[in-house]
Amino acid sequence: MPAQSPRPVALVGYMGSGKSTVGRMLARGLGWTLVDLDRDIRRREGRSIPEIFSESGEARFREVEHEALAAALDGAERRVVACGGGVVLEPRNRELLRRADTVFLHEDIEALYERTRRPGRPLAAGGFADFERRYEERLPLYREVAGLRIHVGNRPARKVAKEIERWLKG
Template identity: 60%
Template sequence: MPGHVAIVGYMGSGKTTVGRLLARNTGRAFVDLDAEVSRRAGVSIPGIFAEHGEERFRDIEREALLEALAREENCVVSCGGGAVLRPENRAALRGTPTVFLREDIDVLYARTRGANRPLRGGSREDFARRYAERLPLYQEVADVEVDADGRSAAAVVEEVERCLSRL
């Protein structure tokens, strides 16, 4: 399996859970970009959005992504759901085996209900519209697409490992 691996997908798709398990199974370090952004800012992600706005969040996210992908130690990087919005992030991901976790929009909407996510608010239609806008960007950077719909994290990771071994 290649050195670094990145995982992308919409909020609630299981990127952190799958990423952590994949890292453990393959002996890699694990980097959760959302957690890293929060650590660097010294406040929660909702706090960053409230105090500094989405643009500042995306700046910190870009820095954290580029640093994670530049590490000598092989790692699995769980990207934030919007990391693909910036062209420089997509360019960086193109040089890294990247997995897109697909999930049914209704499952994602239900899974994130009540979660403290700055971009989760709004109607199901707004949620689905944002997903539709990001979908081609996830597909653009993905070397592998895995359908996570209704499957356990272990089953998803098993498929991810199988797909990555073919790259």
């Protein structure tokens, strides 16, 4: 159950779980602002996420991601934050996420793998074994920070957003 006063809502989950899409619908339904961390990072850095990874490395990306998350959650009532899939890897980020109403969008690994087979996803380029290893590494971290866990399945994003709204309203 979320806190009584409105706190920001953070959506976490593996790549392809629908964080940006559900976040957009949730923010619209609540009348709140959406912050898509990946979009914010691209704006801050003036380059794409694959470019950040290839030119500056994952460590630089994770530092910028932390800064963006801290800014997005800082005093941010009535804000929905769609996080990147690896945001939970950084302990400082997990601490920040505990201060928000955090929702884990859970999905089956096979569905996630199929959804992410396109260019522009820097950590999706490997095969299924690498994809699954990374997922298994992050799964307990998503669970650790989440106040609500939702299995997305093949449900429309608007239904998932409505379920989160009901949870927020108690």
